[in-house]
Amino acid sequence: MSVGPLQLCLLFSSALFCVGLIGALSRSNTILVLLGIELMLNAANLNFIAFWRFGPNPAAATGVIFVLFSIAVAAAEAAVGLALVIAIYRHQKNVRLQEASQLKG
Amino acid sequence: MSLPGQLSVLFPLASGLGASSPLAAVLPASDSALERLPLTLRGLLTGWLPASWQWLANSLIAIVVLIVAFASLFALLTLAERKILGRVQNRPGPNRAPLPFLNLRTYGLAQPVADGVKMLTKEDIVPDGADRVLHFLAPIALLAFSILTLAVIPYGRLLVALDLDASVLFFFAAGAATELAVFMAGWASRNKYSLLAAMRALAQLISYELPLLLSVVPVVLMAGSLSTSVIVERQGEWWLGFLPRWYVFTPWGLAGFLVFFVASLAESNRSPFDLPEAESELIAGHLTEYSGFKYALFFMAEYFGMCALCGMAVTLFLGGWQAPLPFLSFIPSYLWFAGKLLALLGVFMWIRASFPRLRIDQLTRLAWKFLVPLALINLGTTAFWSLTADWAGLLQPLRWLIAAGLIAGPFLLLGRNLSKGLGPRTYRYAA
Amino acid sequence: MTTVLLCLALFTVAAAAVAMAMRNLIHSALLLVASWAGIAAFYLWAGAEFVAFAQLLVYVGAISMVVLFAVLLTRHSRLDFDREPETRGRVRLALFTGGAVCGVLVAAVLGTAPSSVPAAVPSLTVRQLGLALMGPHAASLLAVGVVLTVALLGGVVLAASARHSDPEDAP
Numbered sequence: 001m002s003v004g005p006l007q008l009c010l011l012f013s014s015a016l017f018c019v020g021l022i023g024a025l026s027r028s029n030t031i032l033v034l035l036g037i038e039l040m041l042n043a044a045n046l047n048f049i050a051f052w053r054f055g056p057n058p059a060a061a062t063g064v065i066f067v068l069f070s071i072a073v074a075a076a077e078a079a080v081g082l083a084l085v086i087a088i089y090r091h092q093k094n095v096r097l098q099e100a101s102q103l104k105g
Numbered sequence: 106m107s108l109p110g111q112l113s114v115l116f117p118l119a120s121g122l123g124a125s126s127p128l129a130a131v132l133p134a135s136d137s138a139l140e141r142l143p144l145t146l147r148g149l150l151t152g153w154l155p156a157s158w159q160w161l162a163n164s165l166i167a168i169v170v171l172i173v174a175f176a177s178l179f180a181l182l183t184l185a186e187r188k189i190l191g192r193v194q195n196r197p198g199p200n201r202a203p204l205p206f207l208n209l210r211t212y213g214l215a216q217p218v219a220d221g222v223k224m225l226t227k228e229d230i231v232p233d234g235a236d237r238v239l240h241f242l243a244p245i246a247l248l249a250f251s252i253l254t255l256a257v258i259p260y261g262r263l264l265v266a267l268d269l270d271a272s273v274l275f276f277f278a279a280g281a282a283t284e285l286a287v288f289m290a291g292w293a294s295r296n297k298y299s300l301l302a303a304m305r306a307l308a309q310l311i312s313y314e315l316p317l318l319l320s321v322v323p324v325v326l327m328a329g330s331l332s333t334s335v336i337v338e339r340q341g342e343w344w345l346g347f348l349p350r351w352y353v354f355t356p357w358g359l360a361g362f363l364v365f366f367v368a369s370l371a372e373s374n375r376s377p378f379d380l381p382e383a384e385s386e387l388i389a390g391h392l393t394e395y396s397g398f399k400y401a402l403f404f405m406a407e408y409f410g411m412c413a414l415c416g417m418a419v420t421l422f423l424g425g426w427q428a429p430l431p432f433l434s435f436i437p438s439y440l441w442f443a444g445k446l447l448a449l450l451g452v453f454m455w456i457r458a459s460f461p462r463l464r465i466d467q468l469t470r471l472a473w474k475f476l477v478p479l480a481l482i483n484l485g486t487t488a489f490w491s492l493t494a495d496w497a498g499l500l501q502p503l504r505w506l507i508a509a510g511l512i513a514g515p516f517l518l519l520g521r522n523l524s525k526g527l528g529p530r531t532y533r534y535a536a
Numbered sequence: 537m538t539t540v541l542l543c544l545a546l547f548t549v550a551a552a553a554v555a556m557a558m559r560n561l562i563h564s565a566l567l568l569v570a571s572w573a574g575i576a577a578f579y580l581w582a583g584a585e586f587v588a589f590a591q592l593l594v595y596v597g598a599i600s601m602v603v604l605f606a607v608l609l610t611r612h613s614r615l616d617f618d619r620e621p622e623t624r625g626r627v628r629l630a631l632f633t634g635g636a637v638c639g640v641l642v643a644a645v646l647g648t649a650p651s652s653v654p655a656a657v658p659s660l661t662v663r664q665l666g667l668a669l670m671g672p673h674a675a676s677l678l679a680v681g682v683v684l685t686v687a688l689l690g691g692v693v694l695a696a697s698a699r700h701s702d703p704e705d706a707p
Contacts, residue, residue, distance in 0.1 A: 003646070003650070004650035005537065005538060005541065006650065007645055007646065007648075007650055008538060008541055008542070008545070009541070009578075009582075010641075010645045011545075011642060011645055011646075012541070012544075012545035012548070012549070012578075014638060014641035014642055014645065015545070015549045015638065016548065016549055016552060016575075017637070017641070018634045018635070018637055018638040018641070019549060019552045019553045019556055019634075020552065020556075021630075021633070021634045021637060022556065022630050022631055022633075022634035023552075023555075023556030025626070025629070025630035025633060025634070026556075026626060026627040026630035026631070027556070028623060028626075029561065029612075031561065031565075031603065031606055031607060031610070032556070032561070032564060035555070035556075035564070035565070035568055035603065036556060038568075038599070039552055039556075039568070039571070042572065042575050045575075045591075046575060046578060049578070049579055049582050049584050049587065050582065052582075052584070052658070053582040053583060053584070053658065058658030058660075059658065061660055061664065061665055061668050064584050064586070064587055064660060064665065065665070065668055065669060065673055067579075067584070067587050068586075068587060068590060068669075069676060069677075069680050071587075071590055071591060071594050071595075072594075072680045072683075072684060073680065073683060074594070074595075074599070075594050075598060075599060075684070075687075076683055076684050076686075076687030076688075077687070078599045078602055078603070079602060079687050079688060079691040080687050080690050080691050080694070082602050082603065082605075082606040082691075083690070083691035083692075083694035083695040084694055085606050085610065086606060086609055086610065086694070086695045087694050087695065089609070089610040089611075093611075094610075094611075094612075095610050095612075239566070269585065270585060270586075270661050270662050271585055271586050271589055271662050274586065274589040274590070274593065275589050277593060278589045278590075278592040278593040278596070278597065279592075281592075281593055281596065281597025281598070282592065282596050282597060284597065284601060285566075285569060285596065285600055285601075288601075288604055289566070292562060300608075304605075304608070307601065307605075311601060314597075329663075330662070330663070331662050332662075
């Protein structure tokens with residue numbers, strides 16, 4: 001079985017995705033959970049670039065443009081997410097995710 | 106395939122490294138031998154190598170020349186800065202360091218050597234409990250990113266170390282990464298004053314990054330390219346046959362240049378924005394716990410960053426390596442670039458000698474309430490300028506008037522509001 | 537060609553994995569920044585120059601700063617790092633889930649036949665990219681701009697609210 005560069009890229013992004021997933025699921029610190037989600041998003045971006053580079057139609061820049069939009073949305077997500085972290089911290093004096101279980105208080 | 110050839114396939118953009126710009130292919134025949142002198146010298150050095158190794162050797166030469174040139178410029182700038190400051194303050198400045206073994210004083214020209222020896226032989230202290238790895242990495246990261254920013258500036262018609270399609274973006278991406286090094290320095294020192302100072306420095310850097318980037322957008326809009334060499338090419342025409350069409354000589358270009366200049370003063374921690382390491386007020390800000398050669402590396406990175414920002418200002422607004430008058434273009438382009446760069450650096454020092462330091466609230470207010478709106482309005486003005494490109498005859502002065510009004514009106518309004526309602530500051534715990 | 541890719545992948549994944557396992561949040565964040573820089577290097581390798589610089593500018597320049605500020609603005613107690621029994625169970629469960637997902641993905645990737653690879657790196661100039669963004673994708677560009685503006689305002693409102701009710705601010 002031969003492993004081409006496209007497969008290697010996809011394996012790379014799968015590994016990155018799983019690292020992010022494990023991090024997001026196992027850590028209780030809100031900031032680290034957010035970073036794990038960012039990592040998963042990055043892994044998805046990686047796939048877009050890999051398919052654009054090795055896909056059948058690289059002249060269409062769809063993959064690149066999708067990644068550009070995705071980076072912009074990731075920036076927005078990080079800004080709002082970390083603002084939420086700070087709001088949670090103001091409220092309950094820690095950033096443990098298990099304790100953020102109330103809608104009011 | 107040999108190793109370097111393989112490398113050039115791997116990193117497609119690396120093939121541009123060290124080579125002259127692609128414009129070299131369509132060179133005017135009038136290129137003098139003086140203009141081609143750097144290339145000729147490089148050819149003498151690497152011409153005997155096989156073609157596949159040649160670009161690797163050329164890239165290495167470009168990197169070494171860049172670092173050596175700017176390191177010696179750094180040494181001279183420290184001396185020039187102290188001399189100029191001394192001159193402005195009516196004192197001689199450093200004038201006693203003799204040349205080694207000769208005992209010749211030469212107006213303190215050997216001062217950088219003495220400084221270097223002093224810095225190298227000082228004890229390198231790392232605080233107890235500091236994060237040793239990050240403490241060590243911070244100056245290196247800062248220096249590395251500052252050197253990266255130097256790579257994309259066109260130093261002459263044929264001298265671009267790295268001619269990218271998106272080199273302006275590269276410049277600011279590498280420049281933004283220096284913030285990380287400042288944070289690392291402050292946090293790794295395990296000193297709360299260092300950390301607080303690093304936070305202040307970061308707040309300043311982030312605030313001024315915005316006007317810096319926004320003032321570049323009009324240039325990109327008008328040049329229609331993110332490549333520095335193309336931007337310089339576009340400024341190479343003449344009005345009425347002798348007036349240079351540099352971007353600084355248009356209403357939006359002038360405003361953009363001023364915003365860029367003020368923001369780059371703040372980005373490179375220069376007076377009057379040198380709050381992060383205000384020598385006479387703080388100890389040294391985020392550099393408090395650094396000594397010896399690491400401290401020298403920080404200063405080197407600061408001067409490199411200053412040179413890079415000045416070089417970018419020259420490239421974007423002052424016509425890069427273009428001669429100011431048509432009949433002066435027999436002088437090689439890299440000399441024009443060097444002249445403009447040194448002039449701009451001289452203005453940096455002049456400003457340092459003339460202006461008092463800003464307070465932190467004045468600093469942030471200037472960035473957010475004045476420079477950012479002005480840069481945004483400037484962007485709109487540039488759009489107007491671009492839309493009216495075909496106005497001719499009597500409409501031409503009208504275009505200038507409207508554009509100038511679009512800049513000057515908001516400038517006056519914003520400037521008036523900048524210090525409105527601000528009495529003398531009252532201090533709670535001090536008289 | 538693949539050696540460079542393998543080195544990049546190893547560096548990026550290792551940095552991310554160590555970052556996710558670290559106790560020191562600052563070290564985690566800095567290692568993650570290194571990992572993001574590795575991803576930017578991958579984009580460069582793939583020939584997507586503009587995206588690589590955008591990734592560097594946004595992730596290494598901006599998001600890293602937001603993360604570091606958030607870490608410093610929230611106080612962390614020993615309690616956050618205590619390995620309680622429930623936490624240990626959750627880590628085990630997370631490792632199992634992650635391993636299962638990884639297995640499925642790897643099996644799927646290795647199970648498909650390799651496609652024919654274009655020999656040359658596709659060239660995509662900034663001009664082409666800009667024309668594509670402003671032409672067929674102009675509506676999405678506008679939408680992203682609106683999203684970014686709203687997110688910025690929302691972030692400011694969220695982080696700045698309840699300031700007056702914070703007892704620690706009283707002199």
